[in-house]
Amino acid sequence: MTAPLLEVDDLHTTFRTPRGAMRAVDGVSLSLAAGETLGIVGESGSGKSVLGRTIMGLITNGPATQVTGSVRLAGVDVHGVKQARRRELWGTTVAMVFQDPMTSLNPVKRVGLHLTESLRLHRGLSKGAARERAVELLRQVGIPEPARRAGQYPHELSGGMRQRVVIAMALACDPQLLIADEPTTALDVTVQKQILDLLQSLAERLDMATILVSHDLGTVAGRTDRVAVMYAGRVAESAATDAVFGTPRHPYSQALIESIPSIESRPHSLLATIEGSPPNMLAPPAGCRFAARCRYAVDRCRVEAPALEPRGAAAGSVVACHFPLTAPLQHQRQEVGA
Amino acid sequence: MTVTEQAAPARTHASTLTATDVVVEFPVGRGQKVHAVSGVSLEVPPGTTLGILGESGCGKSTIGRALIQLPPPDSGSVRLGDLELTELGSRDLRRARARMQIIMQDPVSALNPRRKVKDLVWEGRSIWGHDGETPKDVLVDDMLRSVGLDPDAVRDKHPHELSGGQCQRVCIARALMMDPEVLICDEPVSSLDVSVQAQILNLLETSARSFGLSMVFIAHDVSVVKNISDQVMVMYLGKACEVVPSDEMHRTSVHPYTRLLLASIPGEPQDHPHAQQVSVELPSPLDPPSGCRFRTRCPIATDRCAAEEPRMREIAPGHTVACHHVAVGADE
Structure with missing residues (x-):
C-alpha cells in the first residue's frame, strides 16, 4: 500500500493574542490519497481556512503562531523543514486558490506574467516557452482568446475570468494537491457553477487531489469524495460525501x-x-x-x-x-x- | 392551509406598493449611461412578499432603492397606496419614507459604530417623535426581545461588540421600530453564516407576519428567495424576465434565464433543455444588447430575439414572462 499524499496528524494551530491563546485548529487528523477530493465545511471561525493554510505551510511556527502535530505532504514534513524547502513545494506539490480573485492577482502586472513567473522559477522555462505554456494554461481553464487575455491586466477581466486565471496560476506547475479556499464565494451563482465544474473536471483530468474548503454545503455536495465537517477548530464528522448528506x-x-x-x-x-x-x-x-x-x-x-x-x-x-x-x-x- | 391565508386577518396595513415602468440610469461621463433599471413594473399587495432574484449588476438593488426614492427613478411611477412617491416634495417624501424601511446587506456598516444599540434602535423614533404613553426604554427593550436579542445583554453595547447576526437583528429592530408598512430587504443574509442565515430568515418571516408587513426581498440565492416570497421576480440586466408564484417556481418557471439560475443551484440536475448556458460574459449595462437582453447567453435565441424586445405576457394567473419562445399556456 502506498502512503497517502497528505497526512495530517493531531494538528494544532494556535495564535497568541493579547487576550490569550486562540486555538484555531485544535487537534485535526486527516489523510488524503492521490487524486482524491475532500471537502472541508464549517461556519466562519470553525478553523477551516486556517487548517487549509497550515497544510499549505503558509501558517507555520512564528512569533505569534504555534503549530504542533505534523503535516506530511508527499513525504515531506511541511513544518519540519526550512522555509526554502517549503517554497519548493509550493506550486509543484501543493497550490492554493483563494476566495477573492482580485486580491490574488497583482493589479499592475499583466495576466500572462502571473503565470510565467512560477513557470520560469520552478520549471526553468525560457521566456518564450513560458509564454506558450501560459497561453495553453489559460485555454485549459476555459478562457476565450487566451493569447489576447494574457496581455491584459486583471481589472480588464470579469470576476469569473479572474478566478479562472487564479486557477491557471495554481495549475502552472502541475501540483499534486490543490487547496481551494472558498473559490466561488465572491462569484455570481451562474459563474460559481462554471468554476466548480471547471475545478472538478481539471482534478479528474490531471489526477490531482483537491481540498475544497467552503462554508456552503451545496458547493461540496456531489463534488467531493469525502467531507470533513468542522466545528470550533475540530472535525465533528468525516465520511463519504453521500453518507454525510444522507445520514x-x-x-x-x-x-x-x-x-x-x-x-x-x-x-x-x-x-x-x-x-x-x-x-x-x-x-x-x-x-x-x-x-x-x-x-x-x-x-x-x-x-x-x-x-x-x-x-x-x-x-x-x-x-x-x-x-x-x-x-x-x-x-x-x-x-x-x- | 397556506400561511398567507392564515396570516391575512392579522395584517393591519392596506397599502399596495406599485411601481410602473421604473427607469434608473446613472451617467458615467462622455454621454454614456449605465442602464441599471430599464422599465420595470411590480406590485406588492399588502401583507405579501415579493422576491427579486438576479445576479450582481442586474439592477435588483437599484430597483429596491428606487422604491424608497433613494435615488428617485429617472422616469416611471412608484405608488404606496394612493400616494405617488415620485412627485412628492422633500418634506412629504420624508414623511412617506417613514412608512418604508430598508435592511441592508452588511449589517455592521449599516450601523453607526459610535452609537449604542438602544440609541440605534430608537433613532427613527427620536426623529419622528414619540407620542405614546409607554416609556422609550420599555419600547426599545420590547423590540429587542421581539427580534431575539436579550435587552440586558445588548442595550448598552456598540455594534463592534456584536456578531454579524446580532447586528442584523439590531437593523431589523431599528426598521420595525418605525412600524413600517413595507420592508425592503437588500441581500439581508448574504454576509451571514449558514446557521445564522436561517435564524434571520425565520425572524424576517415571523416579523412580516406579526407586524403586518409587505416585503420586497432582494437576493441572489434562488432557494432563499423562494422560501420567503409569495411571488418572485427574476431580473436580468435591468429588465424583468419573469414573475412567477414562488410555490412551484422550480417546476413552472419557463424563462431560459430562470432555468439557468435554477440549474446553477449546487446539486441540482441539469435536466431542463434551457439550462445549458452559452458561455459568454455578462454584457455591459452601458450598452445592453438589442431586443432581448438575455439573448447573448441564451441557448434558444433566434434572430427575432435580437430584432424585437419581448414583452411581459401573462401565461398563467400571476405568472408573466418576457420571452418570444414561450407559448401562452406552456406553463405546465
Whole structure:
C-alpha cells in the first residue's frame, strides 16, 4: 500500500493574542490519497481556512503562531523543514486558490506574467516557452482568446475570468494537491457553477487531489469524495460525501444541513436553526464543543470531549459524538404557526 | 392551509406598493449611461412578499432603492397606496419614507459604530417623535426581545461588540421600530453564516407576519428567495424576465434565464433543455444588447430575439414572462 499524499496528524494551530491563546485548529487528523477530493465545511471561525493554510505551510511556527502535530505532504514534513524547502513545494506539490480573485492577482502586472513567473522559477522555462505554456494554461481553464487575455491586466477581466486565471496560476506547475479556499464565494451563482465544474473536471483530468474548503454545503455536495465537517477548530464528522448528506451522524452536521433552505420546500416554511453561537475560541468549553447548541446534549457531553472515532459505521467514517445519530436525514420543516 | 391565508386577518396595513415602468440610469461621463433599471413594473399587495432574484449588476438593488426614492427613478411611477412617491416634495417624501424601511446587506456598516444599540434602535423614533404613553426604554427593550436579542445583554453595547447576526437583528429592530408598512430587504443574509442565515430568515418571516408587513426581498440565492416570497421576480440586466408564484417556481418557471439560475443551484440536475448556458460574459449595462437582453447567453435565441424586445405576457394567473419562445399556456 502506498502512503497517502497528505497526512495530517493531531494538528494544532494556535495564535497568541493579547487576550490569550486562540486555538484555531485544535487537534485535526486527516489523510488524503492521490487524486482524491475532500471537502472541508464549517461556519466562519470553525478553523477551516486556517487548517487549509497550515497544510499549505503558509501558517507555520512564528512569533505569534504555534503549530504542533505534523503535516506530511508527499513525504515531506511541511513544518519540519526550512522555509526554502517549503517554497519548493509550493506550486509543484501543493497550490492554493483563494476566495477573492482580485486580491490574488497583482493589479499592475499583466495576466500572462502571473503565470510565467512560477513557470520560469520552478520549471526553468525560457521566456518564450513560458509564454506558450501560459497561453495553453489559460485555454485549459476555459478562457476565450487566451493569447489576447494574457496581455491584459486583471481589472480588464470579469470576476469569473479572474478566478479562472487564479486557477491557471495554481495549475502552472502541475501540483499534486490543490487547496481551494472558498473559490466561488465572491462569484455570481451562474459563474460559481462554471468554476466548480471547471475545478472538478481539471482534478479528474490531471489526477490531482483537491481540498475544497467552503462554508456552503451545496458547493461540496456531489463534488467531493469525502467531507470533513468542522466545528470550533475540530472535525465533528468525516465520511463519504453521500453518507454525510444522507445520514449525518453528528448533530451539528444534521443541523447545518437542515438549516439550508431547499428549492423543494414550501414558501414561508420556517427553517430549522442552530440556536446560540459558536464558542469563544480563547476559552473553549470542556467536553463536546457543540454541546451548548446541541438538541441531544446530556451531562456527559458537557464534561467529556468525544474522540473522533469510527463508532461502527461504514469504513472511513468517523464522528466525534458520544451519541452519534443513525437515522437518515428527513427534511422536517416546521410550518409557520403550526 | 397556506400561511398567507392564515396570516391575512392579522395584517393591519392596506397599502399596495406599485411601481410602473421604473427607469434608473446613472451617467458615467462622455454621454454614456449605465442602464441599471430599464422599465420595470411590480406590485406588492399588502401583507405579501415579493422576491427579486438576479445576479450582481442586474439592477435588483437599484430597483429596491428606487422604491424608497433613494435615488428617485429617472422616469416611471412608484405608488404606496394612493400616494405617488415620485412627485412628492422633500418634506412629504420624508414623511412617506417613514412608512418604508430598508435592511441592508452588511449589517455592521449599516450601523453607526459610535452609537449604542438602544440609541440605534430608537433613532427613527427620536426623529419622528414619540407620542405614546409607554416609556422609550420599555419600547426599545420590547423590540429587542421581539427580534431575539436579550435587552440586558445588548442595550448598552456598540455594534463592534456584536456578531454579524446580532447586528442584523439590531437593523431589523431599528426598521420595525418605525412600524413600517413595507420592508425592503437588500441581500439581508448574504454576509451571514449558514446557521445564522436561517435564524434571520425565520425572524424576517415571523416579523412580516406579526407586524403586518409587505416585503420586497432582494437576493441572489434562488432557494432563499423562494422560501420567503409569495411571488418572485427574476431580473436580468435591468429588465424583468419573469414573475412567477414562488410555490412551484422550480417546476413552472419557463424563462431560459430562470432555468439557468435554477440549474446553477449546487446539486441540482441539469435536466431542463434551457439550462445549458452559452458561455459568454455578462454584457455591459452601458450598452445592453438589442431586443432581448438575455439573448447573448441564451441557448434558444433566434434572430427575432435580437430584432424585437419581448414583452411581459401573462401565461398563467400571476405568472408573466418576457420571452418570444414561450407559448401562452406552456406553463405546465
